[in-house]
Amino acid sequence: SQKIEQNSEALNIQEGKTATLTCNYTNYSPAYLQWYRQDPGRGPVFLLLIRENEKEKRKERLKVTFDTTLKQSLFHITASQPADSATYLCALEDQAGTALIFGKGTTLSVSS
Amino acid sequence: NAGVMQNPRHLVRRRGQEARLRCSPMKGHSHVYWYRQLPEEGLKFMVYLQKENIIDESGMPKERFSAEFPKEGPSILRIQQVVRGDSAAYFCASSIGTSGTQETQYFGPGTRLLVL
Numbered sequence: 001s002q003k004i005e006q007n008s009e010a011l012n013i014q015e016g017k018t019a020t021l022t023c024n025y026t027n028y029s030p031a032y033l034q035w036y037r038q039d040p041g042r043g044p045v046f047l048l049l050i051r052e053n054e055k056e057k058r059k060e061r062l063k064v065t066f067d068t069t070l071k072q073s074l075f076h077i078t079a080s081q082p083a084d085s086a087t088y089l090c091a092l093e094d095q096a097g098t099a100l101i102f103g104k105g106t107t108l109s110v111s112s
Numbered sequence: 113n114a115g116v117m118q119n120p121r122h123l124v125r126r127r128g129q130e131a132r133l134r135c136s137p138m139k140g141h142s143h144v145y146w147y148r149q150l151p152e153e154g155l156k157f158m159v160y161l162q163k164e165n166i167i168d169e170s171g172m173p174k175e176r177f178s179a180e181f182p183k184e185g186p187s188i189l190r191i192q193q194v195v196r197g198d199s200a201a202y203f204c205a206s207s208i209g210t211s212g213t214q215e216t217q218y219f220g221p222g223t224r225l226l227v228l
Contacts, residue, residue, distance in 0.1 A: 034216075043116070043203050043219030044155070089155070098168040099145065099157035100217065 002028040006090060006103040013080055013110055021075040021106045023090035030092040033066055033073050038087045038105065047088075048075075080110045114139065116206050116220035117186075124226045125194050133189040133223045137206030144187045145217060146179060149201040161187060194227045201225075 007022045023033070032051040036044035050057045050066045050073065057064045063076040077084050087105040094101050117136040125131050137144050146158040157171040161181035172179065176194075181187040191198055201222045207215035 036219075041221075043205075043221050046216045046218065049216065091155075094157070096168060096170070098160045099171065100147075100155075101157065102147075102155040104152075104154040 002026070002092070002094060002101055004090065004092060004101055004103045006088075006106045008106050009104070010107045010109070013108070015081060015110055015112045017080055019077040019080050019084070019108055019110070021088050021090075021108070023073045023075065023103055025071050025092060028092070028095065029068065029071075032093070033064075034091045034100070035062075035064060035073075035075050036089040036091060036102075038089055044089055044102075077108075080108075082110050082112050084108060085110050116204055116218050118202075118204050118220035118223050120223060121221060122224050122226070124228065126228050127195055128193050131191040131194050131198070131225055131227075133191075133202050133204075133225070135187040135189070135204030135206075135220060137187070137204075138208075138218055141206035141208045141218070143207045143215070144181050145205045145207075146187075146189050147203045147205065149203060149222075151200075155203065158189075191225075194225075196227050199225055199227045 004025045013019050034049045035047045038044045048064045050064045052068050061078045065074045087107045089102050089105045091100040091102045119134050142163050144161045147155045149155045159172045159179045160168040164183050176192045178190045201224050203219050203222045205217040205219045207217050
């Protein structure tokens with residue numbers, strides 16, 4: 001069965017630094033991968049989708065890479081701010097293409 | 113532009129009672145997904161519905177759980193005879209298109225169920 005792992009539960013960085021979060025997957029070759037943000041007590045909010053034929057995608061201070069050989073996606077937040085503190089989830093579609101499989105998330109804390 | 117609406121936001125039930133969770137998708141969306149998030153766990157897919165049809169219920173427990181998305185009205189996730197292990201946050205998401213998860217899924221705020 002497909003497995004998706006986000007390698008750290010928590011990441012603490014200083015304001016202004018770049019945060020890098022990792023998502024690894026096994027037993028599958030997804031056509032795309034998505035990243036979501038979840039704040040405490042709230043539902044996930046979609047951030048970015050990257051397709052298998054895209055090496056990199058950017059949106060403002062966010063950058064996502066997708067390495068299908070390593071079966072890995074990296075999520076970067078540049079010039080991080082305390083408001084970026086949240087849990088970030090990666091997700092990929094299941095083999096049936098009808099559901100998203102989520103990682104457990106990485107909780108990012110940005111201190112000023 | 114109202115987003116995905118879920119109610120109630122918090123629900124307390126005693127063991128053996130029934131829980132009904134409601135989800136109104138975004139305007140124009142005809143695809144609804146239910147997920148469950150247990151404490152310290154990731155989001156787990158439960159069921160995918162389109163209007164009047166269950167498309168994929170592979171993540172739904174076989175007993176006590178059911179879901180519907182009628183032609184009119186919200187989608188309902190129903191849990192009969194709740195047990196303490198059902199305590200979790202239940203999230204609904206909706207999407208617009210016909211490409212399954214290739215469309216962005218928009219999540220509601222969730223219903224937090226507590227079973228005493």
